[in-house]
Amino acid sequence: MTRMDCQNVSVTYGDKPVLDDITVEIKERKITALIGPSGCGKSTFLRCLNRMNDSIKSAHVTGQILLDDEDIYSAGYDVVRLRQRVGMVFQRPNPFPQSIYDNVAFGPRVLGMHRDASLDDIVEQALQDVGLWREIRDTLKRDALTLSLGQQQRLCLARVIAVRPEVILMDEPASALDPIETLRIEDLMRELVDDYTIAIVTHNMQQAARVSDWTAFFLTDDGQTGKLIEYGDTGRIFTQPQDQRTIDYITGRFG
Amino acid sequence: MSQQLAQKLGFVLLGLLSLVVIVPILLVIGAIIYSGLPAVSWEFLSAMPRDGMRAGGIYPAIVGTILLTLGTGLVAIPVGVGAAVYLSEYAQDNVFTRAIRLAIVNLASIPSVVYGLFGLGLFVLLLQFGTSILAGSLTLAIMTLPVIISTSEEALRAVPMEYRTVSESLGGTHWQGIRRIVLPQALPGIITGVILGLLRAAGETAPILFTVAAFFLPRLPQSPFDQTMALPYHLYVISTQVPAMPLQIQHGTALVLLAFVLSMNLVATLIRSYFRRRREW
Numbered sequence: 001m002t003r004m005d006c007q008n009v010s011v012t013y014g015d016k017p018v019l020d021d022i023t024v025e026i027k028e029r030k031i032t033a034l035i036g037p038s039g040c041g042k043s044t045f046l047r048c049l050n051r052m053n054d055s056i057k058s059a060h061v062t063g064q065i066l067l068d069d070e071d072i073y074s075a076g077y078d079v080v081r082l083r084q085r086v087g088m089v090f091q092r093p094n095p096f097p098q099s100i101y102d103n104v105a106f107g108p109r110v111l112g113m114h115r116d117a118s119l120d121d122i123v124e125q126a127l128q129d130v131g132l133w134r135e136i137r138d139t140l141k142r143d144a145l146t147l148s149l150g151q152q153q154r155l156c157l158a159r160v161i162a163v164r165p166e167v168i169l170m171d172e173p174a175s176a177l178d179p180i181e182t183l184r185i186e187d188l189m190r191e192l193v194d195d196y197t198i199a200i201v202t203h204n205m206q207q208a209a210r211v212s213d214w215t216a217f218f219l220t221d222d223g224q225t226g227k228l229i230e231y232g233d234t235g236r237i238f239t240q241p242q243d244q245r246t247i248d249y250i251t252g253r254f255g
Numbered sequence: 256m257s258q259q260l261a262q263k264l265g266f267v268l269l270g271l272l273s274l275v276v277i278v279p280i281l282l283v284i285g286a287i288i289y290s291g292l293p294a295v296s297w298e299f300l301s302a303m304p305r306d307g308m309r310a311g312g313i314y315p316a317i318v319g320t321i322l323l324t325l326g327t328g329l330v331a332i333p334v335g336v337g338a339a340v341y342l343s344e345y346a347q348d349n350v351f352t353r354a355i356r357l358a359i360v361n362l363a364s365i366p367s368v369v370y371g372l373f374g375l376g377l378f379v380l381l382l383q384f385g386t387s388i389l390a391g392s393l394t395l396a397i398m399t400l401p402v403i404i405s406t407s408e409e410a411l412r413a414v415p416m417e418y419r420t421v422s423e424s425l426g427g428t429h430w431q432g433i434r435r436i437v438l439p440q441a442l443p444g445i446i447t448g449v450i451l452g453l454l455r456a457a458g459e460t461a462p463i464l465f466t467v468a469a470f471f472l473p474r475l476p477q478s479p480f481d482q483t484m485a486l487p488y489h490l491y492v493i494s495t496q497v498p499a500m501p502l503q504i505q506h507g508t509a510l511v512l513l514a515f516v517l518s519m520n521l522v523a524t525l526i527r528s529y530f531r532r533r534r535e536w
Contacts, residue, residue: 052424084426094417096436106435110427163426 001028003167003197004049004086009063011044013056017225018044022063024216024231026167031189031198033208033234036218037249041226042201045218046169049199050086051079067167084111087165091172093152095144095159100136103144103155107163126162130154130188150181157188161196168192170200174207186211205250209238217246287510294507303473308493309500313508318475319388319483320457320515323467326392326479327399327456332449334396335403339445342404343411344419344433363401368461370398375465389479391467395456402452410444411437443530450523454516460487470496486512 004026011019019041026032026049034042044053051072053059064071072082084107095103104123108114113122123140127133132154136147144155153173160168170189174182189198189211202208208215215238216231230237230246241247302312346352374394384390414437422432438445460468468488476483490508493500 050424052420055420055423080423080426080428083424087426088424090417090421090424094421096418096421097440098436106422106427107425110422110425110431110435159425 003028005066007064012060014058019226022228026199030213031193032214033212034201034216035208040218040220042218046201050083086167087160088169089173092176095152095155099141100144101140104158104162126158129161130158150177167197291506291510294503316484316486316489319485324457327395330396331399335400336407338404339407343408359401367459371462371465386482387480391463394462394466399452399456403448406448407445410441414440443527446526460491
């Protein structure tokens with residue numbers, strides 16, 4: 001089933017086209033990997049999915065991105081609500097300079113979720129979901145920035161999960177982490193995909209091959225405008241790519 | 256000349272230059288303490304002036320300065336911090352906001368006696384607050400605003416953009432991100448700016464000259480519409496307007512004013528280090 005249906009999405013910064021005519025389906029409870037070399041627009045595309053490009057004034061998005069049959073770029077669409085439904089984990093771990101507890105509780109607090117369930121329970125559940133609970137249950141009042149980078153990134157994931165989103169976007173979530181921490185994040189993604197739809201941007205082809213169910217390969221041929229070259233089942237993309245450029249990229253001839 | 260020697264000479268020279276900065280401050284403070292301390296007693300701090308202010312205490316002036324500082328803060332802090340939040344978090348870069356910024360910079364460079372005249376014209380006469388604590392506080396608040404606005408705005412801008420982005424990515428509104436993340440982060444800087452501004456207000460004479468200060472008022476103010484004595488103006492009066500004034504009382508008054516200002520400074524430093532320690536980095 002398709003969770004987010006992106007049809008003919010194009011993005012321009014001012015008069016500079018950065019993404020041209022992208023049509024991709026983000027499948028329900030699957031991991032979709034967006035791969036491609038630097039500057040191919042894959043992060044830009046990811047940020048379209050929860051409208052994080054809105055803050056860039058010159059950015060202009062055309063095409064349709066449907067969530068529950070509603071175009072998230074339609075006039076009057078509730079962006080705050082969209083971001084609760086489509087959460088995001090960033091490239092560098094970026095916990096707020098507050099306690100571990102306050103970090104996870106941030107979303108539930110601003111959304112008023114604690115009126116229905118105890119905040120303590122929400123925080124505990126989210127930390128358990130990312131495998132942090134055992135490690136830090138006794139130090140919840142500590143500053144989040146005292147955690148290791150890998151723990152910080154999992155905390156950021158817990159912070160998103162606490163909001164109970166439907167889709168989680170990850171923008172190269174492991175690129176600042178060491179191999180062991182990277183593996184933990186990947187394992188975590190495989191566990192979370194039972195409950196969440198995940199889209200991940202990654203530079204790392206092995207990572208895409210290891211964790212994802214679907215893969216979209218982006219490329220730019222003029223160094224400016226990103227295009228979707230191939231999209232399909234991850235197994236097929238990596239074993240029987242149709243396009244010569246995909247073959248070249250995944251066999252490491254460039255990128 | 257060898258490189259090492261040149262470097263040593265440079266260090267010595269720079270060290271001497273910083274001494275030049277410190278020495279006059281220490282001399283002034285030392286002189287005031289030396290000649291003022293004998294005058295300071297419990298009676299000096301807690302009694303009304305007597306004998307045409309040549310004896311007794313300076314109690315009403317101390318109370319007046321504290322009241323004026325509080326009144327200034329009451330007006331200047333919400334307005335100043337609010338303006339800083341607007342400029343840093345909401346304002347677009349356009350002609351209007353550039354005009355505001357230009358106005359703030361210019362306000363900061365206006366001589367304080369001009370603020371005094373402005374306060375006289377607007378608050379005392381036009382709005383008919385009379386010569387009163389209200390008029391004086393408002394005048395001092397306007398003078399303090401540029402300091403509070405620019406230091407607070409700087410503190411807000413120093414908070415990484417990323418936190419605002421993350422807050423929005425979690426479904427927070429713009430304001431929720433500001434209130435829960437940005438403002439707490441900027442708070443130490445804002446507090447520093449606020450206290451610096453209030454310090455200046457507490458020590459100024461010219462703005463209160465026409466708007467609130469009483470030459471001699473041997474009782475405490477009863478309402479915001481009363482006049483009051485204040486330390487800086489009192490010091491000016493007893494130094495220039497009263498014949499046969501014992502020097503000790505002048506220096507004692509200066510010492511009390513200095514102690515008041517320095518202790519506020521100390522409080523600012525303590526608050527800042529408290530916030531730093533709580534953040535543990």
